[in-house]
Amino acid sequence: MTNQHGHILVVDDNRMNRIKLSAGLEQQGHCVTLAEHGKQALEMMRAQSFDVVLLDIMMPEMDGYQVLEQIKNDSTLRDIPVIVISALDESNSIVRCIEMGAEDYLTKPFDPVLLKARLSASLEKKKLRDLERAYLQQEVMLRQSEKLATLGKLSAGMAHELNNPIAAVQRGAGHFRAAITQAQQALLKLGESSLTKAQIDILLAYDQLAQKRAAEPTDLDSLMRCECEDEIKIWMEARGIENAWEFAPALVNLGYDNNALAALAENFTSAQIPAVIAWLSSTYLIYSLLEELGQGSGRMAEIIRALKAYTYMDQAPVQSVDVHEGLDNTLVMLRNKLKVGIDVHRQYAENLPRIQAYGSELNQVWTNIIDNAVEAMQGRGELTLRTRQEEQWVVVEIEDNGPGISEAIQAKIFDPFFTTKAPGKGTGLGLNISHNIIVQKHKGKIAVRSQPGKTCFEIRLPISFEK
Numbered sequence: 001m002t003n004q005h006g007h008i009l010v011v012d013d014n015r016m017n018r019i020k021l022s023a024g025l026e027q028q029g030h031c032v033t034l035a036e037h038g039k040q041a042l043e044m045m046r047a048q049s050f051d052v053v054l055l056d057i058m059m060p061e062m063d064g065y066q067v068l069e070q071i072k073n074d075s076t077l078r079d080i081p082v083i084v085i086s087a088l089d090e091s092n093s094i095v096r097c098i099e100m101g102a103e104d105y106l107t108k109p110f111d112p113v114l115l116k117a118r119l120s121a122s123l124e125k126k127k128l129r130d131l132e133r134a135y136l137q138q139e140v141m142l143r144q145s146e147k148l149a150t151l152g153k154l155s156a157g158m159a160h161e162l163n164n165p166i167a168a169v170q171r172g173a174g175h176f177r178a179a180i181t182q183a184q185q186a187l188l189k190l191g192e193s194s195l196t197k198a199q200i201d202i203l204l205a206y207d208q209l210a211q212k213r214a215a216e217p218t219d220l221d222s223l224m225r226c227e228c229e230d231e232i233k234i235w236m237e238a239r240g241i242e243n244a245w246e247f248a249p250a251l252v253n254l255g256y257d258n259n260a261l262a263a264l265a266e267n268f269t270s271a272q273i274p275a276v277i278a279w280l281s282s283t284y285l286i287y288s289l290l291e292e293l294g295q296g297s298g299r300m301a302e303i304i305r306a307l308k309a310y311t312y313m314d315q316a317p318v319q320s321v322d323v324h325e326g327l328d329n330t331l332v333m334l335r336n337k338l339k340v341g342i343d344v345h346r347q348y349a350e351n352l353p354r355i356q357a358y359g360s361e362l363n364q365v366w367t368n369i370i371d372n373a374v375e376a377m378q379g380r381g382e383l384t385l386r387t388r389q390e391e392q393w394v395v396v397e398i399e400d401n402g403p404g405i406s407e408a409i410q411a412k413i414f415d416p417f418f419t420t421k422a423p424g425k426g427t428g429l430g431l432n433i434s435h436n437i438i439v440q441k442h443k444g445k446i447a448v449r450s451q452p453g454k455t456c457f458e459i460r461l462p463i464s465f466e467k
């Protein structure tokens with residue numbers, strides 16, 4: 001055993017004892033602090049850090065037992081070893097102290113060799129406890145960083161998924177003002193031209209048509225569209241309509257060609273036609289922008305709904321979980337990664353029972369495994385999700401047809417920080433946390449079978465893990 005030095009608190013009401021003990025301890029190289037009574041000792045322990053406490057039992061007011069009890073009831077002090085010192089060579093008091101959590105004991109008068117040996121042993125234990133505490137703290141930090149790692153896997157895709165509808169909404173809002181101004185001006189001009197009742201009815205019918213077409217745009221390929229627009233532009237220019245290029249796309253979307261425009265023109269005077277065309281095209285534009293705004297915000301709401309479902313936000317940590325729902329929500333969250341080149345096959349068992357689980361943590365597992373599969377397949381391949389019930393287990397298989405995991409590394413993939421990815425690409429925590437979530441939190445099992453072209457992660461979850 002190595003000779004350790006530490007910060008020692010000596011608690012004794014007898015001044016001579018204190019002086020003798022501290023002199024001996026200082027000679028051995030320790031740093032010593034003295035307390036005259038139990039209350040002072042506890043105050044000191046809460047203010048400074050000690051490696052060992054030498055505690056006298058027989059003291060006035062608060063005796064050693066009471067001090068020991070308070071130390072053991074305080075989570076911040078409980079790990080500091082206490083060696084009790086008893087003047088009485090009485091086995092009963094020693095047994096009582098050991099039962100109360102004292103590390104060791106010494107009887108007065110002490111033998112310096114024994115004191116040194118027992119002190120060293122206690123200091124060694126304290127060092128190990130400190131190491132253990134530091135390790136546990138590191139574990140907590142590790143788990144925290146893994147949570148961030150899973151979040152990282154999602155957030156890039158989420159940001160991208162949200163970007164499209166946000167851009168659509170912003171674009172729509174930007175164009176809205178111009179479209180309204182144009183429609184207003186056109187309407188005022190039409191008003192000036194004193195429309196007949198029949199003409200007003202025709203315009204109202206066009207308004208209906210514009211609403212309908214905005215909701216279901218005409219399905220034209222780009223070549224056809226160009227041809228139609230050109231034809232319409234020529235028709236409009238021949239009638240002296242300015243900015244014909246601006247109106248042509250909306251009129252094509254409304255389903256107009258030259259014949260239809262000619263029919264429309266029959267109902268209006270040639271002075272009215274430019275305003276009718278401007279009004280019609282801007283009305284269509286307004287409805288289709290509204291449609292885009294509605295779809296964009298609808299898509300955003302859908303993403304937030306999926307995120308809420310994925311994280312089981314607002315729900316108890318342990319609940320009755322539908323595994324298929326969790327897998328599907330995870331697929332929604334990873335849609336951005338999957339949509340380019342991954343064919344997803346869902347082979348779900350019918351009537352799969354719900355399981356008792358930490359829903360959001362299970363989704364972290366699905367995310368990590370699917371993310372690994374997509375990365376292994378470099379974004380292109382087949383991903384199969386299979387589920388079945390086997391007695392009291394729900395079994396989930398996630399299979400990819402990527403390059404596989406060589407046997408040499410199969411044993412390491414669940415280790416923390418094991419990664420074959422380039423620095424900065426992977427943390428190597430994905431499978432480690434998945435393993436902890438399945439095995440420790442759910443009392444389940446996780447295993448991998450892999451060969452080139454086929455890698456399958458099998459997860460077994462007990463229907464209820466508290467039985």
Ligand SMILES: Nc1ncnc2c1ncn2[C@@H]1O[C@H](COP(=O)(O)OP(=O)(O)OP(=O)(O)O)[C@@H](O)[C@H]1O
Nearest residue numbers: 372373376404413419420421426427428429430431
């Ligand atoms: N489906 C798979 N096909 C091939 N190799 C895989 C597959 N899943 C995991 N691996 C291997 O296991 C290693 C560890 O995976 P893990 O998810 O723990 O970390 P990572 O993916 O490297 O990093 P992180 O998940 O933290 O971004 C990967 O680097 C990879 O080599």
Ligand SMILES: [Mg+2]
Nearest residue numbers: 368372430431
């Ligand atoms: Mg990973």
